[in-house]
Amino acid sequence: MLHGWPFHKASFRKLLPMLEPHYTCYALDAAGMGESGWSRHTNFSFYGHVERVRAFADRMKLTGYSVIGHDTGGTFARMLAVSDAARVDRIVAIDTEVPGHLPGVVPKLQWAFRRRWGRALFKAALGSPALMRRWLGNVGFFFDKRMIDDEYMDLFVTSWLRSDHAYRGLLEYLLGVDHSFVARLDVLHAKIEVPMLFVWGEKDGVFPVKRAREMVARMPDKASLAVIERAGFLPHEERPEEVARHVLAFLNPEVPVRLRRDTA
Template sequence: MTLTATEAADLFRRDPDRLIDVGAGKVAVRTVGTGPDVLFVHGWPVSGATFRTLLPHLTPHVTCHVVDLVGTGSSEYDERTPVSIEGHVEAVRRVVDELGLTDVVLVGHDSGGMIARHALAGDGRVRSMVMIDTELPDGLSWRFTAFIRGARLPGFGKVLGWVVGRRRLRRFPLVLGGAFVDNDLLDGEFDEFFLQPLHTDPVALGAAIRLLDSFDARYVNELADVHRRIDVPVHLVWGEHDPFFPVAAAREMVDTLADARLTVIDEASLFSHEERPAEVAAAILDTVQ
């Protein structure tokens, strides 16, 4: 199956293929493509639409199952729905169960990579993993820590919603500046799918803030133990200029896994898969085969 970039983006402007009840809300799932199963888990503050740029390169070769975790995208939730890291971990397990995936490649980006590892480390249904610019077992960077601490200040949510809706302000380093090598990529579809909901929808913004509030450093501190339970091949794919999860630390993470390798994506940052989709897709397909 072949998709154009426009067709791939349009998938996330329509209703999902199915909604999976995970106890607190419903996870949205879109399935597209032909071939081995690949499950995509996104991070914060985005949704499954962040993988739209990969789909044209992947769908002729693999079946892509793209989730919107509760509180994002097309998932079902309201202002009272609990949204937490632990809830997302349980949700990923539930999705694998409900989709009947028995031989799946797991792709996680940013906090989605951390969530995916906690959810499915040592699970016999996982064939291999691709972790894209994600949390590292050596701790949190100062930028990540500053963001978490800021989220707990009174009024942070309203400020965040206001700032991300303004083109110039969201480019500041303490907001989203540096998430792309080319900050213009914070506009366009990235703005449409991820920033405008935070700017215009109080329910979406509230869910995003509840997830930040739930963040506990133990999820990072436990990664070394989680890695000991992972015995499948792991492909780390990293933006060369990622300031949130530095590539130097990613090189060190290779040795914490039984069977791991690292591919560095030139001229890319935290969202390396959006900046250089062809290169990241090639790394994913190399892991599937």
């Protein structure tokens, strides 16, 4: 399970309990994020992130695995389907990059993060809960703005201020986002042989569902799309049970989907 920006492995905390009864799950922190270890020598390119996941699979002696990725983690998942094709069985990509579309805020933040004043300004913004709640509410992270609660703020906003190292990691991850690679995603898709499921929040303000539909329409034999109503950019946070049902049905279509609530 691979997260995106500005998140870490805890972004799967609501989905994990529904998948763990059926599968062994590994939620990973990408370099720079969460509790990951990184240094000034760390490769923050897309390829660097993917190679670390492959190394993890090697270390765990995995002979086969599926990947669930959100946001940029969904792009890493698709890259793994090509670079580790012998082991990757299926791909689930949740509200992820689409060919030729990069959210306008990304290049703006990258430009600011390369400047000392920009890094200081964004750090000050993270330290203002009222400002961050307003921004998150406006960019389409959630359909239900009540989801931007104290727990969410503690995990994915103020946590980046716990140390200079944590804050710098947040910036380095985003600086590694490759615009040109995103523009060529159709080329990557043409190389993927395994089934793919795209899960999308109907009200996603980061990656519009219209673009997801267009992308999947270009891959009629490889991919399917599940749209989650009343959900934004984080459907696995906002409507985890519905996401879990789609994921479980996709990973093993022959087994009826049973969640704990079904037998409660």
